[in-house]
Amino acid sequence: MSAGPVRVLGALRRAGDRPCSGEALSQEYGISRAQVWKDVETLRARGYRIEAEPGGGYRLRGAPDRLYPEEILHGLDTRWLARALHYFDETDSTNRVAQDLAREGAAHGTAVVAEGQTAGRGRLGRRFHSPPYQNLYTSIVLRPELSLPDAPAWTLASAVAVADTVAEMLSDDASFAQRAEGERRPEDLVEIKWPNDVLIDGRKVSGILLELAAEATRVAFLVLGIGVNLNVDPATFPEEFRAGATSLAAQLGAPIDRAAFARALYARLERVLDACAATGFRGILPRFEARFRMRGRRVRVREVGGGEQEGWVHGIDDDGALRLSLAGGAQMRFLAGDVSLAKEPA
Amino acid sequence: MSAGPVRVLGALRRAGDRPCSGEALSQEYGISRAQVWKDVETLRARGYRIEAEPGGGYRLRGAPDRLYPEEILHGLDTRWLARALHYFDETDSTNRVAQDLAREGAAHGTAVVAEGQTAGRGRLGRRFHSPPYQNLYTSIVLRPELSLPDAPAWTLASAVAVADTVAEMLSDDASFAQRAEGERRPEDLVEIKWPNDVLIDGRKVSGILLELAAEATRVAFLVLGIGVNLNVDPATFPEEFRAGATSLAAQLGAPIDRAAFARALYARLERVLDACAATGFRGILPRFEARFRMRGRRVRVREVGGGEQEGWVHGIDDDGALRLSLAGGAQMRFLAGDVSLAKEPA
Numbered sequence: 001m002s003a004g005p006v007r008v009l010g011a012l013r014r015a016g017d018r019p020c021s022g023e024a025l026s027q028e029y030g031i032s033r034a035q036v037w038k039d040v041e042t043l044r045a046r047g048y049r050i051e052a053e054p055g056g057g058y059r060l061r062g063a064p065d066r067l068y069p070e071e072i073l074h075g076l077d078t079r080w081l082a083r084a085l086h087y088f089d090e091t092d093s094t095n096r097v098a099q100d101l102a103r104e105g106a107a108h109g110t111a112v113v114a115e116g117q118t119a120g121r122g123r124l125g126r127r128f129h130s131p132p133y134q135n136l137y138t139s140i141v142l143r144p145e146l147s148l149p150d151a152p153a154w155t156l157a158s159a160v161a162v163a164d165t166v167a168e169m170l171s172d173d174a175s176f177a178q179r180a181e182g183e184r185r186p187e188d189l190v191e192i193k194w195p196n197d198v199l200i201d202g203r204k205v206s207g208i209l210l211e212l213a214a215e216a217t218r219v220a221f222l223v224l225g226i227g228v229n230l231n232v233d234p235a236t237f238p239e240e241f242r243a244g245a246t247s248l249a250a251q252l253g254a255p256i257d258r259a260a261f262a263r264a265l266y267a268r269l270e271r272v273l274d275a276c277a278a279t280g281f282r283g284i285l286p287r288f289e290a291r292f293r294m295r296g297r298r299v300r301v302r303e304v305g306g307g308e309q310e311g312w313v314h315g316i317d318d319d320g321a322l323r324l325s326l327a328g329g330a331q332m333r334f335l336a337g338d339v340s341l342a343k344e345p346a
Numbered sequence: 347m348s349a350g351p352v353r354v355l356g357a358l359r360r361a362g363d364r365p366c367s368g369e370a371l372s373q374e375y376g377i378s379r380a381q382v383w384k385d386v387e388t389l390r391a392r393g394y395r396i397e398a399e400p401g402g403g404y405r406l407r408g409a410p411d412r413l414y415p416e417e418i419l420h421g422l423d424t425r426w427l428a429r430a431l432h433y434f435d436e437t438d439s440t441n442r443v444a445q446d447l448a449r450e451g452a453a454h455g456t457a458v459v460a461e462g463q464t465a466g467r468g469r470l471g472r473r474f475h476s477p478p479y480q481n482l483y484t485s486i487v488l489r490p491e492l493s494l495p496d497a498p499a500w501t502l503a504s505a506v507a508v509a510d511t512v513a514e515m516l517s518d519d520a521s522f523a524q525r526a527e528g529e530r531r532p533e534d535l536v537e538i539k540w541p542n543d544v545l546i547d548g549r550k551v552s553g554i555l556l557e558l559a560a561e562a563t564r565v566a567f568l569v570l571g572i573g574v575n576l577n578v579d580p581a582t583f584p585e586e587f588r589a590g591a592t593s594l595a596a597q598l599g600a601p602i603d604r605a606a607f608a609r610a611l612y613a614r615l616e617r618v619l620d621a622c623a624a625t626g627f628r629g630i631l632p633r634f635e636a637r638f639r640m641r642g643r644r645v646r647v648r649e650v651g652g653g654e655q656e657g658w659v660h661g662i663d664d665d666g667a668l669r670l671s672l673a674g675g676a677q678m679r680f681l682a683g684d685v686s687l688a689k690e691p692a
Contacts, residue, residue: 336563
């Protein structure tokens with residue numbers, strides 16, 4: 001949307017419940033009354049409910065359920081993250097778009113957001129189910145001064161930001177907090193499944209896909225892709241995902257404000273990534289561990305290249321590697337890999 | 347070049363010194379005599395010297411000094427490397443082209459070769475001086491099943507292939523071998539400067555730039571860029587490079603066959619990279635060490651992000667990391683970094 005209607009939208013927002021006269025808008029911005037009317041029509045066409053009063057005043061009565069830049073940027077508390085924001089009604093993959101932008105020189109923090117993805121990407125070539133207008137699919141171009149071995153931990157740091165944002169939404173919801181059983185705080189239901197999934201009560205609510213371009217040992221750029229199931233009904237998921245998936249709305253029993261979630265996530269993410277750049281993943285590790293419930297569990301790790309290993313989760317190393325205790329007592333580190341819970345021996 | 351002239355070129359090559367009649371070519375390939383003549387003209391326009399005898403026979407008398415695919419592929423002893431070969435008279439950067447090809451799905455081993463580069467890339471954003479028609483600038487798309495931490499060592503493995511090819515050219519030259527002073531074999535003049543340069547007698551003859559795209563911990567593809575100074579006169583180099591640069595021809599005192607060098611390099615590279623994929627860098631380490639003369643030398647390593655460290659080179663780890671002994675006796679590993687020889691303390 002062009003600057004004119006965005007400016008009028010801002011004025012209507014600032015006015016709140018008070019009507020905003022076309023005359024006042026026209027004078028404030030030095031544009032004709034006809035232009036004010038056109039801008040209002042543009043906003044209406046975009047889904048904003050704007051009442052026109054007989055006396056000539058406009059009132060904003062509702063915003064569309066869309067992740068428009070003007071929705072996300074309104075009240076966004078970040079310095080560099082998503083300050084440049086590319087919106088798509090539909091695209092193949094926000095990571096693909098962000099990679100193209102990065103190669104064309106897009107700045108640190110440039111964000112892509114789409115209402116739906118036709119070819120959403122998950123880790124290891126899997127697809128990420130991305131129905132339109134219900135969730136958040138966003139990818140961010142990052143340009144930290146980073147050595148290659150330090151890159152994988154950025155997935156874990158990002159997972160902390162996602163998990164904390166999700167947990168905050170749950171805690172803030174009074175009725176959900178009441179319904180939470182026994183002594184479990186809503187907080188405690190949110191965990192990170194190493195390396196890149198966020199679960200609520202054991203079901204996946206978010207997946208993260210970090211892609212990167214590098215020169216042998218120096219990262220040129222990262223593209224951080226995050227998908228969060230917000231308002232989607234998990235019952236509508238393809239069968240392969242259904243049992244293991246959830247959404248924030250399914251947990252809360254009510255739809256959530258997607259733009260507000262995006263703002264909260266971007267703000268947390270900026271702080272976590274700034275910390276990660278300053279201190280390395282070491283500095284984030286305590287927060288990661290607070291969301292890490294896999295310790296002591298028996299798992300199977302499938303490595304890139306095909307090897308498999310079973311063991312008990314010992315913990316997470318300073319660099320984000322998963323450390324397993326093997327049956328013989330030895331330990332083994334995995335920087336990469338796909339983890340599934342193993343069946344405990346009878 | 348299209349298939350027709352390449353086919354005629356093949357027939358002329360097989361005929362060697364014997365003339366090849368237009369009639370025979372026409373019958374062998376089921377094409378008209380006029381088409382044979384056209385194909386011969388195409389070859390001549392490309393720089394092939396083809397004699398036509400009064401009796402109607404053609405003889406190949408000389409090939410152009412160009413890295414045309416038909417030159418490199420003729421006698422190329424590889425299974426997968428450079429079997430698809432993209433030739434450019436000039437391009438900005440063969441790595442840039444290869445990256446684009448990789449993203450479009452180019453197969454493992456797809457190679458790009460250019461006579462000159464207008465924006466040849468070196469490590470850490472430096473430029474690689476790439477004058478036309480004298481050297482080899484090539485980039486190869488690689489798709490190994492590779493975990494991110496294992497990727498940097500592929501630079502070192504590639505350096506082994508380059509260094510061994512260069513050393514072979516020196517050894518094969520009888521007059522050079524004679525001129526080599528005292529007991530030093532030509533072999534011994536060739537060394538690898540960790541991580542990515544190949545030197546002859548302390549001067550740079552080749553640089554390697556490995557770039558990659560990855561999903562958090564899994565390599566999607568590598569682009570291996572190799573520049574080798576073959577026939578260039580180092581005196582024509584920009585001043586910043588001049589003192590530290592050499593070329594194979596400058597060492598041998600005679601121009602070398604660039605296409606033959608490319609073939610030799612591709613064949614060695616394929617074997618080294620196959621071994622690296624099968625055994626990891628561990629399996630290549632002894633060959634790397636045979637070309638590694640930095641042990642015990644005092645160096646300064648500048649890390650990504652700006653830190654500097656001085657120490658004495660202890661050796662190379664299994665994963666390709668440079669291990670330094672520090673003044674206090676401690677050791678330190680570097681997977682990334684830029685190495686310069688430090689002045690020994692007086």
